[in-house]
Amino acid sequence: MNAANPIIEAFREQILSAAKNQTKLSIEGGGTKSWYGNPNAHPKLDTRPYSGILEYQPEELVITACAGTPLKEIEAALKEKNQILAFEPPNFGEQATFGGAIAAGLAGPGRISAGNFRDFVLGTRMMDGKGQDLSFGGQVMKNVAGYDVSRLLPGSMGTLSLLLEASVKVLPRPAATATLRCQISQEKALRVLNEWAGQPLPLSASCWIGDSNGEGQLSIRLAGAVAAIKAAVPLINSLVNASEVDPQSAETFWNDLREHKLPLFENLGANQTLYRLALPATCGPLSIPGSDKEIILEWHGQQRWIKAPGDEATFNLIKQLASSHGGHVTRFKQGANVNPAFQRFTLLSEQTHSQALELVQERLRSAFDPAGVFSTNRLP
Amino acid sequence: MILMNMVTPPPDIAAISALQSKLVSALRPILPEHALLWEPEDTIPYECDGLAAYKRMPLAVALPETEEQVAQILKICFAMKIPVVPRGSGTGLSGGAMPISQGLVLSLAKLKKILSIDPFTRTAVVQPGVRNLAISEAVSHLGLYYAPDPSSQIACSIGGNVNENSGGVHCLKYGLTLHNVLRVRGVLMNGEIVEFGSLAPDAPGLDLLAIVLGSEGMLAVVTEVTVKLVAKPKMARVIMASFDDIEKGGNAVAAIIAAGIIPAGLEMMDQATTRAVEEFVNAGYDLEAAAILLCESDGTPEEVAEEIERMTKVLEQSGASGIQISKDEAERLKFWSGRKNAFPAAGRIAADYYCMDGTIPRRHIATLLKRIQGMEKKYGLGCLNVFHAGDGNMHPLILFNGADVEEWHRAEEFGTEILEACVELGGTITGEHGVGIEKINSMCIQFGEGERESFWGVKSAFDPEKLLNPDKGIPTLSRCAEYGRMRISGGKLPHPELERF
Numbered sequence: 001m002n003a004a005n006p007i008i009e010a011f012r013e014q015i016l017s018a019a020k021n022q023t024k025l026s027i028e029g030g031g032t033k034s035w036y037g038n039p040n041a042h043p044k045l046d047t048r049p050y051s052g053i054l055e056y057q058p059e060e061l062v063i064t065a066c067a068g069t070p071l072k073e074i075e076a077a078l079k080e081k082n083q084i085l086a087f088e089p090p091n092f093g094e095q096a097t098f099g100g101a102i103a104a105g106l107a108g109p110g111r112i113s114a115g116n117f118r119d120f121v122l123g124t125r126m127m128d129g130k131g132q133d134l135s136f137g138g139q140v141m142k143n144v145a146g147y148d149v150s151r152l153l154p155g156s157m158g159t160l161s162l163l164l165e166a167s168v169k170v171l172p173r174p175a176a177t178a179t180l181r182c183q184i185s186q187e188k189a190l191r192v193l194n195e196w197a198g199q200p201l202p203l204s205a206s207c208w209i210g211d212s213n214g215e216g217q218l219s220i221r222l223a224g225a226v227a228a229i230k231a232a233v234p235l236i237n238s239l240v241n242a243s244e245v246d247p248q249s250a251e252t253f254w255n256d257l258r259e260h261k262l263p264l265f266e267n268l269g270a271n272q273t274l275y276r277l278a279l280p281a282t283c284g285p286l287s288i289p290g291s292d293k294e295i296i297l298e299w300h301g302q303q304r305w306i307k308a309p310g311d312e313a314t315f316n317l318i319k320q321l322a323s324s325h326g327g328h329v330t331r332f333k334q335g336a337n338v339n340p341a342f343q344r345f346t347l348l349s350e351q352t353h354s355q356a357l358e359l360v361q362e363r364l365r366s367a368f369d370p371a372g373v374f375s376t377n378r379l380p
Numbered sequence: 381m382i383l384m385n386m387v388t389p390p391p392d393i394a395a396i397s398a399l400q401s402k403l404v405s406a407l408r409p410i411l412p413e414h415a416l417l418w419e420p421e422d423t424i425p426y427e428c429d430g431l432a433a434y435k436r437m438p439l440a441v442a443l444p445e446t447e448e449q450v451a452q453i454l455k456i457c458f459a460m461k462i463p464v465v466p467r468g469s470g471t472g473l474s475g476g477a478m479p480i481s482q483g484l485v486l487s488l489a490k491l492k493k494i495l496s497i498d499p500f501t502r503t504a505v506v507q508p509g510v511r512n513l514a515i516s517e518a519v520s521h522l523g524l525y526y527a528p529d530p531s532s533q534i535a536c537s538i539g540g541n542v543n544e545n546s547g548g549v550h551c552l553k554y555g556l557t558l559h560n561v562l563r564v565r566g567v568l569m570n571g572e573i574v575e576f577g578s579l580a581p582d583a584p585g586l587d588l589l590a591i592v593l594g595s596e597g598m599l600a601v602v603t604e605v606t607v608k609l610v611a612k613p614k615m616a617r618v619i620m621a622s623f624d625d626i627e628k629g630g631n632a633v634a635a636i637i638a639a640g641i642i643p644a645g646l647e648m649m650d651q652a653t654t655r656a657v658e659e660f661v662n663a664g665y666d667l668e669a670a671a672i673l674l675c676e677s678d679g680t681p682e683e684v685a686e687e688i689e690r691m692t693k694v695l696e697q698s699g700a701s702g703i704q705i706s707k708d709e710a711e712r713l714k715f716w717s718g719r720k721n722a723f724p725a726a727g728r729i730a731a732d733y734y735c736m737d738g739t740i741p742r743r744h745i746a747t748l749l750k751r752i753q754g755m756e757k758k759y760g761l762g763c764l765n766v767f768h769a770g771d772g773n774m775h776p777l778i779l780f781n782g783a784d785v786e787e788w789h790r791a792e793e794f795g796t797e798i799l800e801a802c803v804e805l806g807g808t809i810t811g812e813h814g815v816g817i818e819k820i821n822s823m824c825i826q827f828g829e830g831e832r833e834s835f836w837g838v839k840s841a842f843d844p845e846k847l848l849n850p851d852k853g854i855p856t857l858s859r860c861a862e863y864g865r866m867r868i869s870g871g872k873l874p875h876p877e878l879e880r881f
Contacts, residue, residue, distance in 0.1 A: 059638035060741050082640055105587075116582065118590050119559050132830040140739040142556065142773040142811035144545050144594045145819070145826055146854065147838045151558075151590035160586065172640030198502050198524060200611040200680060227682030280579035281501040302581045327580035346584045353575040354584070356568060360841050361586050367837025379585070 007050045011162060012131040014045055019129060019371035026376050027158035029068060030095025033104050035333060037157050037378040039340050045162065047099045053077055054165060055139070062122060062139050064167040067099025074098055078170055086114035086171045088258050099163045105155025108258035109205035109221065112197075112299035114171070117154040124150040125165040129369025139167045152364075157379035161368050174223035177204070178233050179250035181219050182242035186210060186285045186297065189218045192240060193300040194281050201236075202228045207257055208297040209264070212285060212306075219245070221254060257298070264296055264305065270337040273310035275318055278303060279327035286325075288318055310338030319346055345380055399482060400439045403462055407442060407484075410452045415490070417441040426485045429470045429477040430532075433734075433788065434817050438465070438479030443487045447565075447573065447603040450486070454601060455571030457484055463847045464569070466597040468508060468540030471532045473735055474816030476543070476596045476852050486601060488539050494518050495604070502609040503562065503579065508539025508602045512546075515607060524609040527554035530812070531720065539602040545594030547812045549645045549719075552770035553678075554610065556812075558593045565604035566592070569843040579606060591838065596814050597849040599842040613678035616644060617688055620715045621695045622669035622702035626650065629671035630746035632698035633769045636675065637742065639694050641687060645676035646770030647719050650749060653764040653777075657718035657725040665718055666702050673700075673769065674719060676712075722766045723777065730762070730779035734791045738802030739773045739811035751801050752776055759794040761787070773811035800825055815853045823853075824860035832860065 018025050024042040028034060051068035058081040065074055071091050078084055088108030089101040105117045123137030137143055137150040153163055184192075189208045196203055202224030210216015220242070222232050236242060245253070256262050268274055277286075279302055291308035298304075308314050315331060322329040328346035348358040365375060404418050417423050418440040428435040439462070444450045457464050463483035470477055479485050492509035499522045504515060512533040516525040529548035530536055536546070542564055547556045554560070563577040577589035592599050623629035629648060636643060649657075649672050654665040665672055675695070677687040688705060695703055706712035718725075726733040740748055749765055756763050764777040776798055780791040799809040799822045809815070809822040823832070835854040839846060855863070 057741075057743065059634040060743065061637060105582075111581065115555070115559055118587055119555070128830075128834065132834075134828075134830050134834060136831060136834075138806065138808050139741055140773075140807050140811070141771045142547050142551070142739045142768070143808040144596075144812060144814050145808045145810050145823065146815070146831065146835050147591050147599075148545070148558075148594055149591065149834065149838065152586055152588075154587065155582070156586055172642065175640070194500050194502075198499060198522075198609075198611055200523075200613055225679065225683040225686050227686045228680055231680060231682055278578075278580040278582050281503075282498070282579070299581055326578065328578075328582075328584050348585045351584060353565070353573060356572040356574050357576075357585065357588060360568075360574075360588065363841035363844070364586065364588075364838060367841055368834065 008127070008133065008164065011045065011050070011127055015127060015129060015162065015373055016131045018043070018373045022371070024376050025373050026378070027103065027162055027374070029097030029100035030070070030093060032091065032093030032096040033100055036104060038344050038380065040376045040378055042376055047097060047162070050164060058083055060139065061170055062167050063170055064139060064165060065098050066165050067097065067102070067163045069098045071096040071098055071101050082173045083170045084173050085120070085168065087111050087117055087120060089117060090258050090260065092259060098166065102154050102163060102166055103156060103158050109207065109254050109298060112206065112302065113204045118151045120169040121150050121154055121166060122169055123167040124153055124163060126153065126161040126163050128161045129371055129373040133164070137167070141169060155379070159374050159376060159379050160365060161374065174204070176226045176229040177221060177223045178229050179219060179221050179245040179253070180233065180236055180242040181217060181245050182240045183215055184208070184218045184240060185215055186212060189216070189297070190284060190301045196236070197300060201232050205254065206298065206300050208301070209262070209294065211293045212287065212291070212295045213293070219253060221250070262296070264294055264307065268307060268333060268335050270335045271310055272307050272335040273315070273331050273338055274333040275306045275308060276303065276330040276332040277306065277318070277322050277327060278329075279322060279325055283325040283327065286321055288321070290314060305332075310335055310342070312342060315342065319350065322346070323351060343380070347380055396439065396482060399462070403439050403460065403484060406456045406460065407440070407453060410449060410456070411442060411444065415443045415445060417443070423485075426467065426470070426479060426487070429467070429472040429475060431473050431475040431478075431816065431818055433782070434475040434478050436479045436481055438481070438483055438485045441485040441487060443490050445490045447491070447567070450601055450603055451567045451571045451573055453484070453486060454567050454569055458570050458845065458847060461845065461847065463850050465849050466543075466601045468537035468543070469511070469535050471536040472540060472544065472814060472816060473737070474810065474814040474818040476814050476816035476849070478817050480851055488537070488602070491603065497522070499524065501579070503606055504609060505604060505606050506538055507604060508542070509537050512536050512538055512541055519609055520612070523612050525612050526607050527560050527610050528557050531723070538605050538607065542593055542602050542605055543595060543597045544812060544814045547768065547771070547773065549647060549768065552646055552768070553642050553644045558590070560608045561589075561593065561605060562608055563606035564589060564592055564602055566600035566602045568600055569845065569848045573603075574600065596816065596853045598839055598853050599848065601848070613644070614680050615684055616676055616678035616712060617684050618645070618674055618676040618706045618712050618715050619688060619691055619695065620704045621673045621675065621700040622666040623671045623673065623699065624669060624701045626671045626749050627746040628699045629673055630749070632673060632695055632700065633745060634742050635694050635698050636691055637770070639690065641690055641694070643675045643687070643691065643770060644678040645674065647674045648672070648745070648767040648769035649719060649722065650765040652762065653722055653766050654718065656729050656764055657721055660725040660728060661717045661721050663714050663718040669701065674715060719766065722764065726764050726777040726779060730781070732780050732782035734778040734780060734795055735813075736776045736778065736795050736798050737773070737810050737813040738799050738807055739771070740802050740805045740807035742769070742772045744805040744807070745769060745772065748774065748801060748805060752798060755794055755797055759790045761791060761794055763794070768811070771811075772807065796822060817852055820853065820855045820859065821863045823855050824863050832857070
């Protein structure tokens with residue numbers, strides 16, 4: 001169906017030769033997230049040669065691009081038409097690619113209101129471990145023809161197939177935004193955020209930074225129709241005694257949060273790990289022995305960033321704590337002295353009612369990649 | 381139907397009856413008497429789902445009342461290698477719950493409890509047999525609702541919605557089932573209980589929840605669903621705009637989106653539809669209009685006023701020949717009544733109608749409508765066109781007389797040609813009704829051999845013995861080959877550029 005493209009043919013050759021030689025390939029774009037996930041030293045498959053926006057019609061609310069396209073290029077194209085990737089995937093560097101962002105599956109502050117990356121993926125073209133050029137989904141939002149294989153790719157970290165192209169839903173930039181800030185305890189912040197989320201308020205993002213046992217600073221982003229923001233600002237200000245942040249500093253703040261440029265993210269001790277906790281909204285403040293006092297809560301408390309010792313004992317403790325609340329934890333970033341071989345993720349076998357899924361996952365990977373070319377264990 | 385018989389030879393009656401006794405005696409010890417049906421007079425209501433043209437009698441029907449019973453039934457069938465067809469309310473329109481002659485129908489209708497509602501986290505945990513609308517009704521007093529609202533929401537179950545990834549009139553703004561379900565608990569064909577997704581924003585490993593959603597009962601049997609609830613908008617208003625030309629109407633849809641507006645609902649009806657429904661509901665539709673657009677805005681009164689003004693401007697610029705804005709809730713419902721009653725209205729003007737469900741990129745709406753007009757002449761059958769225009773999902777209703785077998789075949793051919801046109805225009809053969817048994821041949825047109833093989837790989841990862849609703853959704857290689865030959869012999873080979881097997 002697709003005319004032979006020399007770049008894609010080279011990908012195929014590399015995959016088939018790896019399969020033949022029983023070796024693995026580590027798929028990589030700009031390398032801005034190469035520290036994320038379990039480390040591996042396999043030969044790289046560089047996606048960057050396959051680059052470019054293939055189709056973008058703003059009125060269709062969808063952009064189709066090659067995996068190697070710089071994320072910056074996509075965001076610039078959208079900006080020109082006043083549209084956005086509403087889940088705000090982090091770049092973590094100038095070289096970030098579209099494919100890399102999808103494979104990492106990470107989302108920024110907007111995730112709590114907009115959804116995660118997979119919610120926006122409409123279709124993909126991929127190459128499996130047999131060198132087959134496959135297309136799933138499409139460019140339309142409603143599509144239930146065949147299993148939704150495309151949505152397995154976000155967060156798969158290159159362990160299922162090589163992503164070649166993706167069609168991703170985009171949204172108009174909100175007509176108005178406002179950021180409000182107040183001092184508040186963690187417990188109260190968690191309560192008011194969830195209460196507001198159950199009301200017709202234009203809540204778009206939240207971030208609480210502070211001492212896990214005491215006070216902190218809550219930033220709230222509102223986004224929507226001009227009239228909605230005008231009405232919501234005084235209401236929220238009066239409820240929590242907040243004040244509005246000037247638009248320029250607000251934009252910098254949300255961007256720094258998204259790109260992990262806030263101080264908490266930047267100064268990781270050599271023996272520390274930056275833990276990412278994903279938790280249900282019911283989870284109150286957690287206390288983790290040995291952790292830094294300052295923590296960051298995003299997504300109304302459903303994503304938490306905590307710096308704590310990188311040893312296995314601490315990881316296991318946090319893992320148990322997160323699991324007991326119905327969530328999970330990731331070793332997101334490691335300090336220089338932390339053993340890089342430590343498992344970065346919570347395993348399916350460690351969660352209730354997902355042990356049987358470990359086998360399903362294994363069979364799924366082997367269906368797309370029988371020789372295990374992409375089975376790098378970067379995501380277990 | 382003819383095609384199916386070509387692929388599956390008629391089974392031996394004595395063998396079937398022996399298998400039936402074996403299955404019934406294996407299931408009796410684990411189910412209450414009333415929860416197991418096998419006499420034809422009891423199982424006949426299960427011979428088909430909402431697509432009545434495709435019928436088959438199952439060996440038996442089980443109606444478990446607990447998850448434990450579901451797991452035991454599956455374990456027994458797994459051991460006996462008897463295929464299982466899960467069934468919700470049976471409102472599906474693609475034959476996804478059509479029985480298998482040598483299989484069991486597993487109805488989840490008795491699992492219909494709302495297990496918990498948590499206003500603080502805006503979630504509800506419900507059993508699969510709970511009706512879609514019942515969720516919104518149960519949380520209405522909290523100022524919350526469950527957003528996806530398929531037209532069949534009074535009757536269809538949440539378990540069925542999960543399996544079809546159902547949308548509805550408001551999914552442009554509020555998303556599909558996929559965007560509103562956080563966690564699904566279910567049972568694999570071997571009887572193992574598993575949970576997909578989580579109440580946390582993500583779960584370890586590959587995102588298996590994403591693939592279970594919309595999997596048409598082929599990967600796991602759903603026993604519990606955790607849904608996201610959203611705040612009820614304070615109010616809603618709808619604009620009804622007339623266009624004297626279909627093309628202008630189609631372009632207006634694109635123009636609204638291009639202006640940066642995501643309406644709560646954006647629906648289109650062609651003239652044949654408005655004329656059919658007006659007689660039925662007296663909504664005051666402009667009968668001279670070639671197309672009518674309904675554009676809804678919801679939110680706070682200030683937001684709605686702002687958005688209605690912006691949309692009105694765009695519609696005027698797009699050449700609307702008439703614009704009416706609902707003054708109050710009663711008028712809003714009146715404007716919608718025709719759209720909501722398009723199906724019964726079709727049932728009133730024709731003996732039968734065949735509802736299609738393709739999706740195309742928005743910009744091709746007018747192109748497709750014009751092609752359908754041509755097809756009406758070609759097949760000598762009328763067609764009403766109602767569209768979820770905002771997301772390009774269209775539901776042409778082909779009118780025919782089911783008593784006339786030849787006319788039904790023409791309706792099927794007509795439908796297939798519409799779906800082929802959808803694929804050609806860059807769309808898909810099914811937006812929300814599912815492939816089921818009905819569109820299984822059209823899958824051969826939309827997908828190539830590699831994709832088809834991958835789908836079977838996904839199926840086998842969950843159900844290696846291929847026992848869970850195995851004859852739906854994904855065609856076998858031999859079916860596609862057979863279908864390919866049929867299309868060629870008819871002299872109308874679609875897409876000659878596609879690889880044939």
